[in-house]
Amino acid sequence: MLNAFQEGVVVVVCVNLIAVLGMSVLTGFTRLFSFGNAGFMSIGAYTAAICSVQLRLPFPLAVLCGAAMAGFIAFLLGSLTIRLRGDYFLISCLGFGECVRVLFNYTKGLTGGANGYSGIPYRTTAAVAFFCAVLAFVIAWNFIHSKYGQSLSAIRENEVAAAANGIDVVRCKKMSFVFSAIYAGWAGGLYAHYLRHITPALFNLGKSSELIITTVLGGLGSLTGSVLGTLVVQLLPEFFRGLAEYRMLFYGIAVVLVILVRPAGLYGYREFSITGAVRFVRRLGKGDGQDG
Amino acid sequence: MKILLQQLVIGISIGSIYALIASGYALVYSLLDFSNWAHGEVCMLGAYCCFMAVKVAQFPFWLSCVLGVGGAVAVSLFNERFTYRRIRSNGSPNMFLMIAAMGLSTTYQNLATVIWGGKFKQMPKVFSKSSLNVGGVFIGTTDLLCLALTVIVLVILLLIINKTRFGLHVRAVACAGRTAGILGVRIDRVIALVFMLAGALAGLAGILYGMKYNVYPTMGNVGLKAFIASVIGGLGSVPGAIVGAVLLGLIETVASGYISSGLRDLISFSLLILILLVRPAGLMGVDVQDKA
Numbered sequence: 001m002l003n004a005f006q007e008g009v010v011v012v013v014c015v016n017l018i019a020v021l022g023m024s025v026l027t028g029f030t031r032l033f034s035f036g037n038a039g040f041m042s043i044g045a046y047t048a049a050i051c052s053v054q055l056r057l058p059f060p061l062a063v064l065c066g067a068a069m070a071g072f073i074a075f076l077l078g079s080l081t082i083r084l085r086g087d088y089f090l091i092s093c094l095g096f097g098e099c100v101r102v103l104f105n106y107t108k109g110l111t112g113g114a115n116g117y118s119g120i121p122y123r124t125t126a127a128v129a130f131f132c133a134v135l136a137f138v139i140a141w142n143f144i145h146s147k148y149g150q151s152l153s154a155i156r157e158n159e160v161a162a163a164a165n166g167i168d169v170v171r172c173k174k175m176s177f178v179f180s181a182i183y184a185g186w187a188g189g190l191y192a193h194y195l196r197h198i199t200p201a202l203f204n205l206g207k208s209s210e211l212i213i214t215t216v217l218g219g220l221g222s223l224t225g226s227v228l229g230t231l232v233v234q235l236l237p238e239f240f241r242g243l244a245e246y247r248m249l250f251y252g253i254a255v256v257l258v259i260l261v262r263p264a265g266l267y268g269y270r271e272f273s274i275t276g277a278v279r280f281v282r283r284l285g286k287g288d289g290q291d292g
Numbered sequence: 293m294k295i296l297l298q299q300l301v302i303g304i305s306i307g308s309i310y311a312l313i314a315s316g317y318a319l320v321y322s323l324l325d326f327s328n329w330a331h332g333e334v335c336m337l338g339a340y341c342c343f344m345a346v347k348v349a350q351f352p353f354w355l356s357c358v359l360g361v362g363g364a365v366a367v368s369l370f371n372e373r374f375t376y377r378r379i380r381s382n383g384s385p386n387m388f389l390m391i392a393a394m395g396l397s398t399t400y401q402n403l404a405t406v407i408w409g410g411k412f413k414q415m416p417k418v419f420s421k422s423s424l425n426v427g428g429v430f431i432g433t434t435d436l437l438c439l440a441l442t443v444i445v446l447v448i449l450l451l452i453i454n455k456t457r458f459g460l461h462v463r464a465v466a467c468a469g470r471t472a473g474i475l476g477v478r479i480d481r482v483i484a485l486v487f488m489l490a491g492a493l494a495g496l497a498g499i500l501y502g503m504k505y506n507v508y509p510t511m512g513n514v515g516l517k518a519f520i521a522s523v524i525g526g527l528g529s530v531p532g533a534i535v536g537a538v539l540l541g542l543i544e545t546v547a548s549g550y551i552s553s554g555l556r557d558l559i560s561f562s563l564l565i566l567i568l569l570v571r572p573a574g575l576m577g578v579d580v581q582d583k584a
Binding site for chain 1: 321327375378379382384387388390391392394395396397398399400401402403405406516519520523527552554555557558561562564565568569572573574
């Protein structure tokens, strides 16, 4: 149905979409910036890889283990750092992500060090990735529109007022942090079973900032915007394959231009009214119907 | 003991380069409450300007240094005038400044790769590679020069901020921007001047770093270390940034000398998180309200 190149594009878009959705729930709805999500992806990827190669667990279980491990580590880290404010939280996440990368480089016996971990079975086909992405979107959508999601929006708009109204701010923030880490771990597990060979360098600071940039470009506080942002960030470079050298240059310029020209992101974060978003999803749904 | 002393000297000299960059971060942060991620790239471009002047145009070294610093000032001012100021006047949230800075950082890094290639460039050996023998402790001339120059520059910087009329304006805008504006401080001009000052510091740091190591497109990543240093010291505080930078330099060299150079970053990042847990607003920072 799809050739190898198209299949690769679909998988990469879907995997990144899952990670970006996690990021969107965290950053878009609570205004916490995490520069450590590549670290959680890395944890998810390595856990899933080790589970399926050494423990011979079936693929879904291995990915689940990866996501759970990322979530667990995020819970521990979040218990310590979630009370830090603004850029202090950001830098603690950044430090965590770098720690994970250095640690995986160092533990040669378990992870293969800088040479990477290979021999992972190929399981993430386009169909699997697409299914996971849809599932991730539905779960995130329900989470955002649940009581907890409303609390998160309240925290974003005014933390003090939210606390005064009886919302447990720290608990909600920690929950969204764990949520985003689970998504990152999920994406990492899928990615490992697509690449079949993973290295710590895949999940560096550049990856974390790419996730953040995608989220902001798509529009903060808008899941559908995140979908759009992922499509743009992941697909546009494919059209400029020939200009490999200039690709990242154009990417950087594009980020600056979008911020200057459309400060609210591609899909503005102010108009995340449910009716508008539903209309947007319906339009999206029609588009998808033609493709599939 | 002698080895430890030697490590301490090297640590302080690396820390002094971090301090030059970190104080630029702190200055910008104190005015605009955002982390200028493109600051490391300003440093890189300054180093390249100096390198081009001395190697291609064959200017004398002192003139090349002036041109390098001038180039960094121009880039920093360009960022402020054509990106940050526009975003501020858009009325966008503060975090967009940070995202734009990340975009600028990607742009400059890849621009340098496209123009000069990814290869390491060597700065001319102006100062002999010899080292002074002080009671059995060897101190490189470049290290010593770095340290002396940095101390002079930073003392001048602190004098400017604490004693001059311009410094008073900077502190006023940092304290209460709008009020300072009403009282007749020309805010945009102060901000532009601060960006030029930060650019000059970054340019000098870039040249020193290039002399100590090499000049290459990703050398702007040293900006990340400086960012960490300014977080350790407390965001927005120039003396804090200097203390944090020297501390980070010391931790790095002692860790790589005594434990393992592979684990250097792991140790410094873990210490960073620990410091934030004990002092959530850095060593010398005041407790900040939510910046995000």
